[in-house]
Amino acid sequence: MSGEQTVKDIMIRKVITINKDASVEELSSLLVKNKISGVPVVDSSGRLVGIATEGDLIIKDSDLHFPRYFKLLDSIIYLESLNKFKNNLKKYLGTKVGDIMTSDVITVKEDTAVSEAADLMIKYNINRLPVMSNKDELVGIVARADIVRSMIK
Numbered sequence: 001m002s003g004e005q006t007v008k009d010i011m012i013r014k015v016i017t018i019n020k021d022a023s024v025e026e027l028s029s030l031l032v033k034n035k036i037s038g039v040p041v042v043d044s045s046g047r048l049v050g051i052a053t054e055g056d057l058i059i060k061d062s063d064l065h066f067p068r069y070f071k072l073l074d075s076i077i078y079l080e081s082l083n084k085f086k087n088n089l090k091k092y093l094g095t096k097v098g099d100i101m102t103s104d105v106i107t108v109k110e111d112t113a114v115s116e117a118a119d120l121m122i123k124y125n126i127n128r129l130p131v132m133s134n135k136d137e138l139v140g141i142v143a144r145a146d147i148v149r150s151m152i153k
Helices: 024-034 054-060 082-093 114-124 144-151
Strands: 038-042 048-053 069-072 075-078 128-132 138-143
Touching: 024 038, 024 054, 038 138, 048 054, 048 128, 114 128, 114 144, 138 144
Parallel strands: none
Antiparallel strands: 038 048, 069 075, 128 138
């Protein structure tokens, strides 16, 4: 499809990021101050290592419950995901952004079609996609709102 808009055409180039060693309080303050719901997380060299969102903070502030289980003979059978509990426990106890962030980040390249970015957001139920250059450097971010705005131009 020639002429289709790419992510590069609609992305926000001035990306607000946070270092993985920053405190959870710094993350909260950054999100509130900038009126945003999530930020890419970078290491000391500026490389993308994760994404931290309000959802990650909410887990930290929630009541954590051990998964329900029952015993059958000499085995314990969990009725809920034990891995999910372990991940939530790590976030619940975390004090640094690196402890609570999501490290499996879905990204797009600059030349990705806007429609493809929208499909990824829908498929994975995410609100934003970090945009990477061909050299795997973070060069922008595209949010659902950017896609909606691109539809009315």
